[in-house]
Amino acid sequence: MVTTSMPAGCPFLLDDWPVLHLDNHLLALYKPAGLLVQGDETGDPCLLELARDWLKARYAKPGRVFLGMVHRLDRPVAGVLLFARTSKAAARLSDQFRMGVAEKRYLAIVEGRMLDDEGRLAHRLERGDNRSTRVLEGSRAEGQEARLSYRVLDRTESQSLVEISLETGRRHQIRVQLAHVGHPIVGDLRYGAAAPLPSAQIALLARKLTILHPTLKTTLSFQSPLPTGWPWPRSETGPASPPWNWRDILGRLPAHGTS
Numbered sequence: 001m002v003t004t005s006m007p008a009g010c011p012f013l014l015d016d017w018p019v020l021h022l023d024n025h026l027l028a029l030y031k032p033a034g035l036l037v038q039g040d041e042t043g044d045p046c047l048l049e050l051a052r053d054w055l056k057a058r059y060a061k062p063g064r065v066f067l068g069m070v071h072r073l074d075r076p077v078a079g080v081l082l083f084a085r086t087s088k089a090a091a092r093l094s095d096q097f098r099m100g101v102a103e104k105r106y107l108a109i110v111e112g113r114m115l116d117d118e119g120r121l122a123h124r125l126e127r128g129d130n131r132s133t134r135v136l137e138g139s140r141a142e143g144q145e146a147r148l149s150y151r152v153l154d155r156t157e158s159q160s161l162v163e164i165s166l167e168t169g170r171r172h173q174i175r176v177q178l179a180h181v182g183h184p185i186v187g188d189l190r191y192g193a194a195a196p197l198p199s200a201q202i203a204l205l206a207r208k209l210t211i212l213h214p215t216l217k218t219t220l221s222f223q224s225p226l227p228t229g230w231p232w233p234r235s236e237t238g239p240a241s242p243p244w245n246w247r248d249i250l251g252r253l254p255a256h257g258t259s
Contacts, residue, residue, distance in 0.1 A: 010022060012029055012030070012050075012051075012054060013050065013054060013249075013253055013254075014249065014252060014253070016240070016241075016242050016243065017030060017032075017242055017243070017249065018030050018225065018242055020080060020222045020223070020224070021220065021222050023085075024085065024086070025084065025085050025086050025088070025089040025213070025214055025215055026082065026083070026084065026085060026089060026213070026214070026220075027051060027055070027067070027082070027083045027084075027085055028080060028081070028082045028083075028209070028222040029047065029051060029080075029081050029083070030078070030079070030080070030081075030224055030225070030227075030242050031047055031073055031077075031078055031079060031080075031081040031206075032078050032227070032242065032243055032244060032245055032246045032248075032249055033075075033076050033077060033078040033199070033201030033202070033227075033244055033245050033246065034075060034076065034199060034200065034201055034245050034246035034247060035047055035075070035246040035249075036075055037069065037072050037073055037075075037081060038069060038072070045250075047081060048067060048069060048083070051067055051083060052064070052065045052067050055067065055085075066085065066086065066087065067083050067084070067085060068083060068084035068085075068086075068087065068089070068090030068093075069083065069084075069090075070082060070083070070084050070090060070093040070094050070097055071097050071102070071104075071169070073206055074172065074175075074204075076187070076188075076200060076201045076202045076204075077201075077202060077204045077205070077206060078201065078204075078205050078206070078224070078227055078244055079106070079204075079205045079206025079207060079224040080206045080207070080208065080209045080222050080223065080224045081206070082209055082211070082222065084214070086214075088214065088215070089214040089215070092214035092215075093211065093214055096211055096212060097169065100167065100168070101211070101212065102209065102210065102211045103165070103208075103209070103210040103211075104165070104166045104169070104206065104208075104209055105163060105164065105165050105166075105207050105208040105209075106163070106164040106166070106174060106204060106205060106206055106207055107153075107161065107162070107163060107164075107204070107205045107207045107226075108161075108162045108164060108174065108178065108185050108203060108204045108205075109159055109160070109161055109162075109185065109186045109203035109231060109232055110159065110160050110162055110178055110183035110184065110185055110186065110203075111158070111159060111183055111184050111185075111186060111193060111194060112158065112159070112160065112182060112183050113155050113156075113157070113158070113159075113160055114150075114152050114155070114160040114162065114183055116152070117151065117152050118149070118150060118151045118152065119149070119150055120147070120148070120149045120150075121146075121147070121148050121149075121150070121177045121178075121180075121181065122145070122146070122147045123135045123136070123145075123146050123176075123177055123180060124136045124142065124143035124144065124145055124146070125143050125144050125146045125170050125171075125173065125176060125177075126142060126143040126144070127171065132172070132176075132190055132191070133170070133171050133172040133173075133175075133176045134176065135176060135177070135180045144168075144170050145168060146168050146170045146173045146176075146177060147167035147168050148164055148165065148166050148167055148168075148173065148174060148177060149164070149165045149167065150162050150163065150164045150165075151163045154232070154234060156233070159186065160183065161232050162178075162183075163207070172191070174204060175188055175190070175191045175202070175204070176191055178191075179191035179192045185202050185203055185204050186202065186203035186231065187200075187201060187202040187203055188202040188203075188204075197231070199244075199245040199246075199247050199248075201244060201245055203230075203231060205224060205226070205227070205230070206224060207223060207224055208221060208222070208223045208224070209221070209222050210222075225240065225241055225242060226241055227241055227242050227243060227244035228241045228242065228243055228244055228248075229243075229244045229245075230244060
């Protein structure tokens, strides 16, 4: 396995905003919490358009730059986000995500001390009327199957640090499944957390993404650094850690970076 790291001398829009991988077919970036992946009705900036503008400027490309979305992260979640730079890569990567070939690992800080050191959760989920997702109770066959495994890395008296491996990729899956077993993610008011975090982010980080390169067929892993302010007392963060929140980045960007 080849584990990629930030290309030397290649930050994204700021020196402390890392590019995790860049080649002719792929662009892997760190997404801060609070930044949309794709534009919506709010008209707020999104990582997709920021990345297109960055590639256009970096390579002095005329016209519109192709950049394909192959997966998503929720707005309050930070971590690894992968884009495809060619239509061929987009189609092949989308197949990997759909078929479960892509491996996704997350870090979460949850409320309460999880008793088991590791385990597996399987539920059936359906979307509610308020853009939330819920677990279906009983033996009903409706909804989408959602599966994940977890491992507790550390505990305090009131919280647990958990590594999660996704087996399926349902909307809000990690958030709703952990909340359903009594351990909502810290800051996640939508799914039952006791209190918000200062910038409305949640303590969920897309830590690692592993794929097959769409043309070379080699295994690539992209890992997000722990961001500044990640609220686990024994976390290794430092001067090279990226900002956790979009709000901490927005005021430092050049004007053209948010158009």
